[in-house]
Amino acid sequence: MNHPFRSARPPAEAERLREAFTEAAYDVTPSAVPLAAIEREGRRRRRRRRTAVLGAACGALLVPLAVVVLRDGVPSGPSERVKPPAAGAGTPSPSPSAPAGQVRVVTPGERVQVAPGTKIWLTEEGKHWLEPGAPGAQFRSVSDGNLDMSKPGVSLQESGEEGGYFLSGIFHGKGEPARVEVTTVAGARNGTALTLAGKPGWGVWYLEMKIPKSLTSRDTMFGVTKRVTVYDSAGGVIASEEFTP
Template structure:
């Protein structure tokens, strides 16, 4: 007598399971992929990466600029505040550069050549000078002829060949000389001051001037050339000044 089989073979049972799973899968509807959200997330990521790259690049570029500003010690705004206003000028010195060097400190007896054959030298008792074909001359500051208690300027003039006049004198007053202005019939000129070391309160001034025939006096060589002599200190103050009628 034949009895039914208690179990099926393994291959037949596996095949039935695959068919059952396939039928179940056909009944499942897949969800929609969120493409829009994925694209938005991708764009945000790109922006973040771009911002990070730009930030790093700016940092590299700004670092040398910061070093330059720190080394210079001044910012662009500060440089504008430091610069003087347009049209303004700084303080000018009392004695211009072209007039500097018109004062000499000499030792007693040191001879200063004014021109060939003309010399001046100072001693403690006054002014000495010599001219071509002339004896040595002297102007004392100790014989009482000059009142050194107040400011003053003396004058000696002598005409030389070629219409040239040699002008000189003694000046005295308070202060250290820095320049000498001389007004003449031929125009204003700069003189030279000579002083002894130690500031004795007096000194000597001199100049030579070419006098045109149109303004010269009737005398030959010309005389009456000097109109005014003023001696200034370095601050522009007047040490001594004297006018002379011509």
């Protein structure tokens, strides 16, 4: 079956259509470009970028400062609180004199200043001391038999002038000393004890104090000590001795 032949659009008609479309396009007026608005938007966006950059830089500077404050001002936990070491009992003190009213462990021959011009040192043989005006060191043995070391006991030496007294002696008994109580005519005071390391079974006690003349005997400046008692850490008595004025 043969199809009827369809010829192309005549050239004159196509030309008329192009002219009509061209005229219609000329009749359309484009709107003005908003240049001012575009410029304002550009400036606003640039300001936003600068603000963001400055904020990031300030944050970078503040972070290390905050870390320093936290490290220096706020400990991270109780375990980091550093406490000062306490003076341990039973260890020699580096000070030239023993703290009053305490017990100090010394090494053999270590000289301890116990009063102005007065020094005491211990050896395995006994107590040595040197006082102002004395021709030389004095000695009291713990092994020559003058002290009965088989049972608890306390010895006494008194010296002084113008109301100032230095009281000392040897104590011996079982246990480690923790406190010395010295009862005088002026009342009870805490004495200081010196002992050698280990368990020697003896030590030295001493006390320096002022006693009014009205409380001492007119005939002698001595006889001011009434009793000396040495206690252990549990409050038990290691040795105690009463002295009659």
